Amino acid sequence: MTDNPETDAWLADTLGHRPRDSALFERALTHPSMDEPHYQRLEFLGDRVLGLIISTWLYERHEGDAEGKLNSRLALLVSRTTCADIAREIGVAPHIRFGKQARDDGSADSDNVLGDVMEALIGALYRDAGFDAARSFVYKVWESRVEEVDRAPQHPKSALQEWAAANRAKPPVYSIVDRSGPPHNPRFTIRVEIPNRDSAQAEGSSKQEAEKAAALALLEKLA
Known part of the structure; x- marks a missing residue:
């Protein structure tokens, strides 16, 4: 468990998984402004896991779509803006650990930070519980976005x-x-x-x- 009981409860409820390796999730929620191991390596991993999950989801959901249309949908669904919006919806910001200056500068509401942490949490979940757990979480929190893209596929320029x-x-x-x-x-x-x-x-x-x-x-x- 982490040092914060509220964060522990939030992680278990939000991810649908009670962390076994708490250090992974502490790292996923730690901003580089802290003089501690932070989220960037897990964000690198989570970005790839998210891309694979969404790509497979779209491939199976849209059998008739050409590669270009699948790419358009994928680009929107894994974008920094989408990841940050989902992070806001599930209440990530209060659980991120910042250095004082970064917090004072408003980093807790930064799309870049929230998007990175969202991906880092997916990376931590993948490492701690495996691909199926990561996929189940992504399916749960991305479902409305996938349906929205289905209704209005994005223009290639966008x-x-x-x-x-x-x-x-x-x-x-x-x-x-x-x-x-x-x-x-x-x-x-x-x-x-x-x-x-x-x-x-x-x-x-x-x-x-x-x-x-x-x-x-x-x-x-x-x-």
Whole structure:
């Protein structure tokens, strides 16, 4: 158990699992501003576990979807914003241990911090109880988000923006590579780049159509 009985009770109730290795969960809830082992390594692991769970869920739920559409859904569901929103819903913030300056600076309501801790908790649960326990937890707290994405699949440009934010990359940059054809039937070639990551280009009969196709192409490369 941790040093805080309220946190112990919250973990057991929220995760559906009473921690065996309390040090894992203490670490998952410890901000780097503390001079102690903190959540970053568990966040690295939890990010991959979450990605596998959601990817498999979408693959099984949407048998007819092409890879690009699956990528769009995945990018939204594992984004930093989504992870942070879920962390708020389940009441993570009061249980995070901060150094005084970080707490005074408002880190307890930071999307980056809350998203990281959410992933770290998934990593800790995976290490402590196995993949099935981690999957059961993710299915429980992500279910409404998955249903929401089903009702309104995200536009590829928005999904790419979410991917960049979730992976701490710079926002996508779009540029016109070529414009050809007569005025009544133009063709646009658009290039999109996430600086220092990757790029893709695509054609369309309008600038908007070409940007959408380029964003989809880049999402497929980044998957």
